[in-house]
Amino acid sequence: MSPTFILTKILRMALTLLAVVTFTFIALRLSYDPAQAMLGPDATQREMEQFRAKWHLDKSLIQQYVIYVRNLATGDFGISFRDGRPALDVIFERVPHTLQLGFVAYVFAILIGVPAGILAALKRGSLFDRLIMVFSVVGFALPNFFFGILMILVFSMMLQWLPSAGSSSWQHFIMPAAALSLTLAGILARFTRSSMLETLSKQYMRTAEAKGVSKMRRTVAHALPNAAIPVVTILGLMLGQLVAGTVVVETVFAWPGVGRLLISSVSGKDLAVVQALVLFIAFAMVLANFIVDMSYRLLDPRSRSKS
Amino acid sequence: MKRFLSNPVLALAGLVLIVIAFMVLFGPLISQDPSKQNLMSRLQGPVWTEGGSWDHWLGTDRLGRDMGARLIVAMRMSIGVALIGTFIGAVAGTIIGFIAGHFEGLVDDVLMSIVDIQLSLPFILIALTLLAFFGNSLTLFIVLMGLYGWETYARLTRGLVMATKRQTYARAIVALGASPARLYLRHVLPNIASALIVQVTLTVPGIILLESSLSFLGMGIQTPLTSLGQILGDGREYLTTAWWISVFPGLIIFLMTLSISLIGDGLRDRLDPTLRARDA
Numbered sequence: 001m002s003p004t005f006i007l008t009k010i011l012r013m014a015l016t017l018l019a020v021v022t023f024t025f026i027a028l029r030l031s032y033d034p035a036q037a038m039l040g041p042d043a044t045q046r047e048m049e050q051f052r053a054k055w056h057l058d059k060s061l062i063q064q065y066v067i068y069v070r071n072l073a074t075g076d077f078g079i080s081f082r083d084g085r086p087a088l089d090v091i092f093e094r095v096p097h098t099l100q101l102g103f104v105a106y107v108f109a110i111l112i113g114v115p116a117g118i119l120a121a122l123k124r125g126s127l128f129d130r131l132i133m134v135f136s137v138v139g140f141a142l143p144n145f146f147f148g149i150l151m152i153l154v155f156s157m158m159l160q161w162l163p164s165a166g167s168s169s170w171q172h173f174i175m176p177a178a179a180l181s182l183t184l185a186g187i188l189a190r191f192t193r194s195s196m197l198e199t200l201s202k203q204y205m206r207t208a209e210a211k212g213v214s215k216m217r218r219t220v221a222h223a224l225p226n227a228a229i230p231v232v233t234i235l236g237l238m239l240g241q242l243v244a245g246t247v248v249v250e251t252v253f254a255w256p257g258v259g260r261l262l263i264s265s266v267s268g269k270d271l272a273v274v275q276a277l278v279l280f281i282a283f284a285m286v287l288a289n290f291i292v293d294m295s296y297r298l299l300d301p302r303s304r305s306k307s
Numbered sequence: 308m309k310r311f312l313s314n315p316v317l318a319l320a321g322l323v324l325i326v327i328a329f330m331v332l333f334g335p336l337i338s339q340d341p342s343k344q345n346l347m348s349r350l351q352g353p354v355w356t357e358g359g360s361w362d363h364w365l366g367t368d369r370l371g372r373d374m375g376a377r378l379i380v381a382m383r384m385s386i387g388v389a390l391i392g393t394f395i396g397a398v399a400g401t402i403i404g405f406i407a408g409h410f411e412g413l414v415d416d417v418l419m420s421i422v423d424i425q426l427s428l429p430f431i432l433i434a435l436t437l438l439a440f441f442g443n444s445l446t447l448f449i450v451l452m453g454l455y456g457w458e459t460y461a462r463l464t465r466g467l468v469m470a471t472k473r474q475t476y477a478r479a480i481v482a483l484g485a486s487p488a489r490l491y492l493r494h495v496l497p498n499i500a501s502a503l504i505v506q507v508t509l510t511v512p513g514i515i516l517l518e519s520s521l522s523f524l525g526m527g528i529q530t531p532l533t534s535l536g537q538i539l540g541d542g543r544e545y546l547t548t549a550w551w552i553s554v555f556p557g558l559i560i561f562l563m564t565l566s567i568s569l570i571g572d573g574l575r576d577r578l579d580p581t582l583r584a585r586d587a
Contacts (some may be wrong), residue, residue, distance in 0.1 A: 012423075019424045024436070031440035101586055137572070141565035143516055145523050146539065147558035153550055244429035248520050252543075261433075263524055266439040274439045289427065 009293065013286050020282040024275045025068050029061070051116035067256075072279065078272030082265075091258065098250070098257035099168055102242055104177040109184035109238070114231065116185070119199025121200065122219065132189055137225045139186020144245050146180040147253040165254035176253040180245045184238050192227070198226040220244045236292030243281055313506050317389060317573045320566035327563060331386055334379035339363075341380045342531075347369035349561040350549040366551045368541075372377060377538060378555060385560070389514040392452025396514075400457035405491050408472070415465070419540065422458040423436025431517065438526050455517055456510040463506060466500040484511025501578045512564035519560050534562050 032141050043051075052058045071077075077087040120132040144217050157173065158163035163172050199205065201224055214255035243259075258277065265273040333403045349371045354364040365374040407418040441447055468491065473479055480490055498581070519536025521527035526533040535556040542552030 015420070016424050016427050019420075022430070024406050027440040038567075114337060129518055137565065137568055141512065142561050143519060143523075143557065145520060145536075145563075146553075146561060149535055149539070149543065149546065149553050149557065153546060153554070157547060240427075240429045244431045248436070248524065263433060263526070266435050266526060269439065271439060274436060278432060278436050281432060285429075286427055 006294075009290060013133035013290055016286055016305045017279075017283060020279060021069060021072060022065075024278055025065055028271065028275060029064070077279070080270055080273045082268055082270045082273075087272040087281075089274055090279055091261065091276055092264075094256060094258045094261050097162065097255060098246055098259060100175065101167075101176055101180065101250070101255060102246060103255060104173050105180035105184070105245075106238075106242060108181035109188055110178050110235075112181070113185040113188025114192050116189040118196055118224070118227075120189065120193045121196035124197065130192075132193065136186040136190040137259065139184075139189075142182065144179045144183060145248050145252050148175065148249060151178065153177045166255075167255050172253075176249050176255055177248045179252065180242065183245065184241060184252075187241070188231070188234065192231050195221065195230045196227040199223045204228070211217055226280065232296050232299060236289050236296075239288050239292075240283060243285065310398060314573065316569060317530055318567040323562050323566040324570070325388075325568075327382065327559075330379055331383050338376040338379050339373045339411070341372060341376035343372065344563075347371065347555060350545065353550070356405055356551075365555060366549070367540075367547060368549075368552055374551065374555060377533065378535070378559065381533045381535045381538050381556060382559060384528060384532060385515060385518060385536070386563075388449060388452055388518050388528070388534070391449055392514045392518075393510045394456040395449075395453030396455055396510060397460050397503065399453065400460025401464045403457070404461040405495075407461065408465040408468025409487055409491070418461065419465070422461055425458045426456075431520065434517070435526060438521075439536060443526065443529055445528075447534065448521075449540050452518060455514055456506075459506060459510070460503065463502060464499065467502065468495055471495045471498060505571060505578060506577045508567055508574060512567045512571075513561060515564055515567075519556075536560050 047057070055065060059067070075088060079085070080087050080090045081225070083090065114136070116132050120129040123129055151162075152164045152175065155162040162175055163169075164175070166172055178219065205218060205222060208222050212221070246257065246259035247262055248259070249255070250257045251263050258281070262274065262277050264270075309348065343426070345367070348367050349369055351363055351371070352359040353374075354361055356366075359366065363373045363375070365378065368377065378532045386582040391533060403418055407415040433454070437451060446557065472495070477490060477494065479486075480494055483491075518527055518534060519539065522534045522536030523540040525537075525540060528537050530537075539556040539560075540557075541551050542549065542554075544553050
């Protein structure tokens with residue numbers, strides 16, 4: 001990996017973030033008049049002007065934009081008007097809950113999806129292979145909120161085994177994590193399977209067989225490392241799926257995380273928090289994708305020498 | 308077609324879609340009045356449960372409205388929004404792809420950067436932001452559904468245009484004096500149509516899921532209009548007493564997305580010979 005390559009990647013990252021910042025700025029300015037919204041309909045002309053002067057709303061749009069970017073850079077994301085605290089503080093107290101749930105779901109998905117995909121490829125055409133493919137299609141088509149509600153119906157209401165809301169014990173993790181990881185495990189199983197099939201059909205696999213290498217060793221030492229490379233990129237792409245799923249699943253299971261905060265802020269019109277959340281999630285995702293991209297290149301010697 | 312029917316799974320998926328299409332087109336002619344309330348028969352179960360009756364064989368909701376009739380109205384909305392959204396996204400994305408592929412250079416760089424930026428964020432986040440800032444309206448909601456997925460069409464078309472226009476037959480057509488528009492519409496588009504159609508089978512379930520997620524969360528279709536996700540979300544409060552309100556719309560969403568995905572898979576296997584050989 002040459003320094004110029006890393007530099008281009010970082011520049012591209014910065015460009016994406018700047019685009020998101022510009023998007024939230026334009027959306028904020030187009031959508032409402034902050035002076036009107038904060039002071040209410042009875043505000044006098046004078047009060048409005050004072051408010052605008054205080055928050056630099058009397059300046060040109062370009063100047064406002066510069067001030068906006070400067071504030072963001074210093075960590076000033078505005079004040080949540082619902083509880084009067086800085087928006088970033090409101091978000092940060094929710095982050096650990098979402099990270100815990102996301103982590104468990106991610107591990108679930110990998111532990112189920114990857115072995116299922118490998119076995120399906122090794123036993124291609126068997127009943128097991130077919131079942132895995134069915135599971136993968138169902139995982140994509142079954143909406144996570146409906147899966148969640150079905151689980152609540154069965155395990156919380158009929159059997160009364162698991163709690164349907166909250167996050168205070170390990171039992172609370174089971175259903176939300178299952179709802180979040182179903183789609184991911186399906187995608188992963190399918191992708192691992194086709195990556196594995198492609199690797200198994202390669203010439204070097206036939207060479208290894210002709211040399212008399214055992215099937216076990218061929219699979220573990222030759223096929224798996226090569227099949228793993230594209231799977232790593234999918235793991236990165238899956239982060240987006242995970243974030244999208246979190247928004248819905250946290251609401252279904254009353255999980256006190258970032259996703260539920262986003263929904264309640266959108267419906268409560270707490271725009272400072274919405275804007276801060278979007279920027280925060282965008283930043284987290286861009287960073288995660290960067291890390292995945294780098295590790296992909298470290299894993300694959302071919303891409304290292306090419307770039 | 309013969310091979311299509313010989314696969315029982317695909318035949319079943321096709322049958323599900325035909326039944327759904329029939330219900331969407333003709334359902335209102337045979338169903339009851341979906342907005343007629345009857346507070347005497349609130350939260351009445353489906354016919355096979357205790358207290359159910361053939362008057363409302365899929366049960367009633369919290370206002371005593373007939374679930375079957377409500378589901379048909381909701382399906383019309385969900386499917387209508389999904390089809391309009393897919394159409395807008397596919398047409399806009401394909402045109403943008405043609406533009407990027409034709410001009411290349413700076414135009415291409417700018418357009419593909421926009422694609423990258425949209426891909427770097429989960430779409431539901433973009434949708435929720437716009438809904439938060441601009442308030443919910445049916446127009447904005449349909450525009451949002453159109454914004455979903457345009458970038459994949461743009462990418463796909465761009466790549467195919469760039470590859471096709473370098474081929475000898477395309478160069479020959481240009482040498483004979485055909486305009487770029489004629490080259491793309493008459494010669495390139497038919498060649499890439501099958502790839503675009505496969506993409507449609509991915510976008511339609513995606514939009515159905517997006518619409519029902521947003522409506523489920525209370526951020527999508529608003530009363531008095533209704534969609535499958537919205538009924539499902541409303542039913543959450545009645546899970547203990549009236550499970551059918553949530554379960555029926557959920558099942559319909561699942562069956563629709565499942566059938567379209569299966570048919571999409573079947574089409575892709577047929578249209579992509581490399582896949583057929585490797586992954587039969």
